[in-house]
Amino acid sequence: MTSWNPTSWQDKKTAQQPNYVDSDALQRAVSQLTTLPPLVSSWEIETLKSQLADAASGKRFLLQAGDCAERFADCTPERITGQLKVLLQMSLVLVHTTKRRVIRVGRLAGQYAKPRSSDLETIDGIALPSYRGDLVNDIEFSELARTPNPNRLLRGFERSAMTINFVRALIDGGFADLHHPEYWDLGFVEHSPRAAEYQSIVASIAESLRFMETLAGEAVGAINRVEFFTSHEGLHLHYEQAQTRQVPHRDGWYNLSSHFPWIGARTTELDGGHIEFFKGIANPIGVKIGAHAIEIEKLLDALHPNNEPGRLTLIHRYGAEKVAGELPKLIEAVQATGKQVLFICDPMHGNTKKTESGFKTRNFDSILSEVEQSIDIHKRLGSTLGGVHVEVCGQNVTECTGGARGLDEHCLGDAYETLVDPRLNYEQSIELAMLVGKKLG
């Protein structure tokens, strides 16, 4: 470990990195990134780590949510406000239904790089590099747009800074209306067979907020200052490396591009570059665990050698059909190491389907079912599901089917915007929070 440094990963085989034609231009971009001030601080990172340790022991609950892929074009006040609103409202629903404190972590301010199953995409006989997220290239299908451009690393970092700056301003300003269900967009409730149940959840949140306001004599927004953290997939290792630093008065190296980076399901090779990079950073980290074989004991040896509380979150994403068969094996493998991790469920990435008309979608009931099954399986094995990881959008997009309005496949074309994976829309997100909260409460 003493020889680790932020570039050590470069000696390993590293999956999912773009091929830059001009390596000098890449080096110039990385050098510039290395000199820019960080987006987060080591003390925020340590605060989050200690809260994640609480979630691992069931005292808090982690809500990690946001876009599958942020787009540069979405760095606007409307979009950022929309994401923050759905996240804070989901968290408020979870606080009131689970009676646990909720840790809010956005998939934002850096969720710009995407893994792809193929290096090339072929349309009408023309093969071009696949779109790897706005940090790397542009979705437009032309040679110029698809050629990885290192300047995008800087553009992405700047947008991440603008995003986090605006989020901090909104949070500091109280963003008070978000605490009042009277101002929420709850029209969907009446469309659900569960309308009465949902109305009673909303009424009880409103009631307890009014009670707290009366006690405090001021707006809950002001007394209940919320904390908010950022996360993204730590995929593009030149980007991650550039913001990884030593800080005064602390040991170790901190990746200051985000509080909570995670390793995606496609980059978990034990001898690969991603594990090497994540080994050396002091941040709390996540690892996506899907249905492919992973040697859990070795993974924990590499990433969680000291069993440090809050350090490691395993984000399981098996899909509603496989979770009952796979999750018990994961939990038992972790229990056999004697180490503590935080388990959370990503009910999105194992439940993706393609419709006949070619839309990638996910069904609300499968998403809910995977979370509900996970809660039961953890309980049965003496473990805890300490959070959820979901792809959501603050707008009423039509990307996932189901939910109170019974959105069906034929409606997917109405407002399908995502460049990569389908997200729960505003209404589906709030509904999911209500049902997950109820199951946990």
Ligand code: PEP
């Ligand atoms: C994602 O979170 O958008 C993603 C690509 O997930 P996974 O690595 O689990 O496939």
Ligand code: CO
């Ligand atoms: Co995704």
